[in-house]
Amino acid sequence: MIFLLLLYNFQLSSAFLTEGSVQLTEDLQRVILNSTGYQLPNWLDLLEVQKYREANNEKLVSEQCLKDIDTYRGGLNYNNPAALKPWALKMYDATGKIPAPGIFKGSMTSMPGNIGSCLEVDNGQFLGRYFLGRLYKPESPHEELLRMYPSERYLAVTVGPDSNAAIQALYNALTDGGSTVGVCLPNSCDRNDVSHYLSAQLISTINKRFFVMDLQDINSTVSWTNGDYAALGICMTLLACILVGTLIDISLRHGVGEVIPPSAAIIFQGFSVYSVLKKIFHVGPNTDGLASINGIRFWSMVWVIVGHTYLSIIAFGPFISNPAAFADLFMSKSMRLIFNATTSVDSFFMIGGCLLSYLTLKEVTKQKGGSVKFWIMYYVHRYIRLTGAYAGIIMLSATLVKFLPRGAHNFWDTEPCSEDWYTNILYYNNYQKDTCLGQTWYLAVEMQCFLITPVIILLMYWVPVLGNIFTGLLVIASTTIRWWGMEPSWDDPRYDSMNKVYVKPWYRFCSYGVGLILGQILFSQKGKQLKDGLTTKLIILAGWIISLTTILLIVYANDPQATTQTKSEYLAYQTLFRTSWSIALAWIVFATAKGYGGPIGAFLEWSAHAPLAKMTYSAYLVHFLVLAFFNTQINYNMQLSQALIVFICITNVIVSMATGLATVLVFEAPVMHLEKLLFGYLGVSKLPKVNKYKSE
Incomplete structure (x- = not known):
């Protein structure tokens, strides 16, 4: 039954696929034909911090994050080649592009960008930070799946009036079954900053709600907890017993076990790698x-x-x-x-x-x-x-x-x-x-x-x-x-x-x-x-x-x-x-x-x-x-x-x-x-x- 459910979900996420390729619907024609034009939203538009400041009074995104995004946007000034910064171009290149090439083979579901390039960015002011988001329509059958996750794991967004049919088509293609998009931004931005910022910037672009599910922060530091230290201690203790038991077992095997107290042999020999492997392969x-x-x-x-x-x-x-x-x-x-x-x-x-x-x-x-x-x-x-x-x-x-x-x-x-x-x-x-x-x-x-x-x-x-x-x-x-x-x-x-x-x-x-x-x-x-x-x-x-x-x-x-x-x-x-x-x-x-x-x-x-x-x-x-x-x-x-x-x-x-x-x-x-x-x-x-x- 788990594979029946899997097949059902996959068919939903690939609803526009047929006989190994994609149906060339009117919506997808608009996506392809407008993918290089000004009509589709692109990352340069989303990086315009001034628009965000004018439309959002709430301090949901940290000031340092906004400042660094503005710096990043400034480094992508294609109208002035002298002002174009290689590190900014590298960040832009490391971000997944929408739409991705290969729509006929369903590539709209996966736009990871390049995590390696993103993590190499260092302009002296900030480092590159990679985020991964998955987009879903809330009205799709995936909504029930999303509700299984804690609320902080995804973001529900309501956005404004439709701007053109191509954008609507892009939205439908991206969210029919879920698309994965990689985003490279300054490391001063955390997951909440990115969620709120991108949501707000999309508010005037698409007229539908969508989910950014499980926006993962790859650069987040992993800190040690008491439980981690306890687990490490247990593992080290077991490994020490295994080492001692193996040495005792080898000593007994080579006839030098007389120096080993019988009580120690009873306690430790059962941990021996040699004895255990012998039992397994016997x-x-x-x-x-x-x-x-x-x-x-x-x-x-x-x-x-x-x-x-x-x-x-x-x-x-x-x-x-x-x-x-x-x-x-x-x-x-x-x-x-x-x-x-x-x-x-x-x-x-x-x-x-x-x-x-x-x-x-x-x-x-x-x-x-x-x-x-x-x-x-x-x-x-x-x-x-x-x-x-x-x-x-x-x-x-x-x-x-x-x-x-x-x-x-x-x-x-x-x-x-x-x-x-x-x-x-x-x-x-x-x-x-x-x-x-x-x-x-x-x-x-x-x-x-x-x-x-x-x-x-x-x-x-x-x-x-x-x-x-x-x-x-x-x-x-x-x-x-x-x-x-x-x-x-x-x-x-x-x-x-x-x-x-x-x-x-x-x-x-x-x-x-x-x-x-x-x-x-x-x-x-x-x-x-x-x-x-x-x-x-x-x-x-x-x-x-x-x-x-x-x-x-x-x-x-x-x-x-x-x-x-x-x-x-x-x-x-x-x-x-x-x-x-x-x-x-x-x-x-x-x-x-x-x-x-x-x-x-x-x-x-x-x-x-x-x-x-x-x-x-x-x-x-x-x-x-x-x-x-x-x-x-x-x-x-x-x-x-x-x-x-x-x-x-x-x-x-x-x-x-x-x-x-x-x-x-x-x-x-x-x-x-x-x-x-x-x-x-x-x-x-x-x-x-x-x-x-x-x-x-």
Whole structure:
């Protein structure tokens, strides 16, 4: 659904695009023909400070800002070449021009100017300062989106009488879906100065209201706060423990560990990079038959990153000089693999439920139902296991990421994580609209599903058939209510299905419940072989045909752009596709576990997937930061093509997995080791053992 919304918004922002190019309407003809004439507003007109002073008595813009703008305007005196200043020309050149060349390819949406040239300006009186603004019509469907932002993030402006048709056409072209414009001004002007000044100067030019959304000040200084120092201190402490632990581990490996006190080895060896990497890349025997889950987990993670890469490029990404190219791109059937990528999350839900029920039933069977202590630790261990790396990434997102390099686009907004972090670590952020680390709604939903699993697992342990029937009824209920949850989205494009359906646990339990049932079946069938015979082979063949057909239909038969669907067809698909996907995937896991996986099962069980799967959780946490880092580095217009986006996707997957590995080493593994130390010293469990390597 997120990609349906993305496509809808993009079609709005490119309403004048058709078949990969722009319709040459009368309005756009006026824009092109008048782009070099006196009729269109230009930056020289906007820089006339005297007009501003005469029309505005309120002191909304600082006097120093006005004085420096006047100096800048004076340096652009083209009537007197001797008075033309190179630094002023450089500032003017660094400002995005309206309209930009390439209107036929949709360039009206992106006019970044040149941030590098702007920041190089130094005339001895002031420096260049780069601002980035996005323009929207308030009456457009984007208005609801804009209201999600605090009022100081955008500026609503009412302007005066229309001056000519060309200006009106320009306004329409710029604001139909949002245009990004870079502005280079003196550094004595702050964001408020620029907002009020440009608004006032436009007041006699256009007769409509518009939004200047998220006017970003690239030169603003980033100051250190107490939270930043605390985060830095925590990171340095963890890195010091990792360094000490690695040195101790190396000493033990090379036979000089006798000088190391056993207590120090117990405390620090678990932090060792060597030990952690050894665990990650160790591939044990596939005794449980669940190795196929590693392949599904890794490729689902790749699918998530690729889908979010397309989303970030189209909706929040770099400057694009040919957005009209997306019109052809979206018509390609191959793009359905991207539009329908949300099922990758259902893969995670199914896998999570399967592993939980399978592994917990093993322990419950050993303990004959489990003690009170067991069930308390069931919750405690799960919380610590998930929250360690999660809290570390939240901490960085609330503090230190703002010091990372940034370009014209600044995506390092620490406010959500610094203010609403508690909703994440308490796992109810899926009930908030503007959240820290938006992709982590999944963790909240899975935790909420997890809370009720002891009842289900105990039922499966005591009366397996009753447990599976009960879980199956919950799956059916979760599937059925999606019909009514998605019904408003059929004829209401403003219906917020993302927050009302997509991220709510009662709509997502269907996939999780399928996984719970699969885990119980695999546990009860462990060590048992299917009867060899023609009937079994026919059932296996039918299962594979139905499973693969279902997967292909869900991905490729559903066209998000289809206009011929009836309401019943739309709702039937929205109701059934997540549960159907999970059942199809569950069959692949079951068949592979029983030795009927064929080439697909062999590929999924490939040992290389095991270490990669161990990094996916951390990669999921950090991949949005990786995408934001890439997008914020692009300071110029890009000519996008499918091939270029594919290369960007490959890069993002590799960097996200590498960053995920670093997160495992710095946050996930150390927190898990600290948990063992804590409960070991409390007497709840045994202390971790010291690894004493044999001499070679």
